Amino acid sequence: MTTRWAAPDGGGPELFLAAPAHAAPRATVVVGQELFGVTAWVRGVCERLAAAGYAAVAPDFYGRAARRVELPYDDAGRAEGFALLGTLTAERVAADTAAALAAGAALGAGPGRAFVGFSVGGHLGLLAGTRLRLDAVAACYPTWTLEGGTPLADDEPPLTPAGAAALAAHGTAVLGLVGAEDHVVPPEQWAVITDRLAGAGVRHDLVSYPGVPHGFLCDHRPATHRPAEAADAFARVLATLAALPVPPA
Numbered sequence: 001m002t003t004r005w006a007a008p009d010g011g012g013p014e015l016f017l018a019a020p021a022h023a024a025p026r027a028t029v030v031v032g033q034e035l036f037g038v039t040a041w042v043r044g045v046c047e048r049l050a051a052a053g054y055a056a057v058a059p060d061f062y063g064r065a066a067r068r069v070e071l072p073y074d075d076a077g078r079a080e081g082f083a084l085l086g087t088l089t090a091e092r093v094a095a096d097t098a099a100a101l102a103a104g105a106a107l108g109a110g111p112g113r114a115f116v117g118f119s120v121g122g123h124l125g126l127l128a129g130t131r132l133r134l135d136a137v138a139a140c141y142p143t144w145t146l147e148g149g150t151p152l153a154d155d156e157p158p159l160t161p162a163g164a165a166a167l168a169a170h171g172t173a174v175l176g177l178v179g180a181e182d183h184v185v186p187p188e189q190w191a192v193i194t195d196r197l198a199g200a201g202v203r204h205d206l207v208s209y210p211g212v213p214h215g216f217l218c219d220h221r222p223a224t225h226r227p228a229e230a231a232d233a234f235a236r237v238l239a240t241l242a243a244l245p246v247p248p249a
Contacts, residue, residue: 001050003043005068008099013063015100016043018050019107025055027112027135027244028104030097030128032121034218035081037062037069041220042118049116052238055104059096061088061124073221085120086151090127093152097128112136112244116237118217119143119184126158126174130166135244137167138175138237141214143184146192159193164200173203175240177233179212179226207236 003018016038019025029049033042038058049056062069062084069084071077101113114136115125122142129137139145144153146160157163167174174197178185190208197204209216209229216226217233 001047003047003050006103008103009106010099012099013060013096014068015060015103016046016058017055017103017107018043018046019055019109020050020053023053025050025104025107025109026053026246027055027114027241028101028107028109029054029056029241030100030104030113030115030125031056031058032115032117032124033058033061034119034121034215035085036071036073036077037081037084039070039220041218045116045118048234049241052241054241055107055109057100057103059100061093061096064092081120082150088124088152090131090152090156093124093127094131097124097132101132110245110247112241112246114138114241114244116140116241117142119215122176123153123158126163126167127152127156129170129172129174130158130163133170134172136173136175136240138177138240140177140217140233140237141179141182141185142176145185146189146196159196161196161200164196164202167197168201173240173243174205175236176204176206177217177236178206178208179214179216179229180208180210181212182214184214205236205240207233209233
């Protein structure tokens with residue numbers, strides 16, 4: 001596989017790219033960071049997706065304010081992350097996602113277009129899907145999707161009725177993964193998300209893992225990592241990606 005940071009054509013924040021070394025990627029997968037930036041763990045997710053045959057592209061969404069940020073998993077890191085999150089706008093999220101999709105296409109990736117996001121990144125993926133055509137969004141414990149809580153969500157939460165209708169109009173399939181003990185995405189909110197997607201006619205598969213907290217996929221945070229559920233969740237992500245459109249024979 002090959003990995004590198006690259007500046008997108010037309011300017012904008014850098015992109016971390018991971019892709020198979022000796023074969024055309026099956027599709028492009030945009031990877032949305034957690035609150036803490038494009039960390040070693042996020043880059044590792046890109047590498048896992050590249051090993052599965054995809055062009056995985058993680059935009060440095062905070063890059064207009066601070067380049068290649070990797071914040072610590074502590075209160076100070078969260079505080080700085082929230083400050084950087086406040087610099088994002090829906091227009092910038094869409095532009096950076098479009099740049100990532102273009103980078104995948106430039107690598108010769110197949111026509112499939114997906115977004116895999118974690119926590120804040122799940123929010124960003126759903127938001128991007130309301131503005132761009134994405135074949136699938138895998139949103140892992142997505143935050144602030146129904147109402148405010150950050151400036152970005154205050155302005156335009158992605159799963160308003162209009163947002164859900166946009167996902168349906170784009171033909172986007174949504175995979176949602178959450179822990180039943182998630183303090184940010186509680187079960188009652190997950191139920192509303194389920195109803196919202198179903199009511200709009202969005203193809204969706206929402207999974208809740210009993211006894212599991214927020215952030216359970218990240219093995220760089222042992223206190224909240226749950227290996228068995230993380231393995232199941234990633235397998236579901238790969239199954240969703242396997243259903244993406246492929247080039248004609």
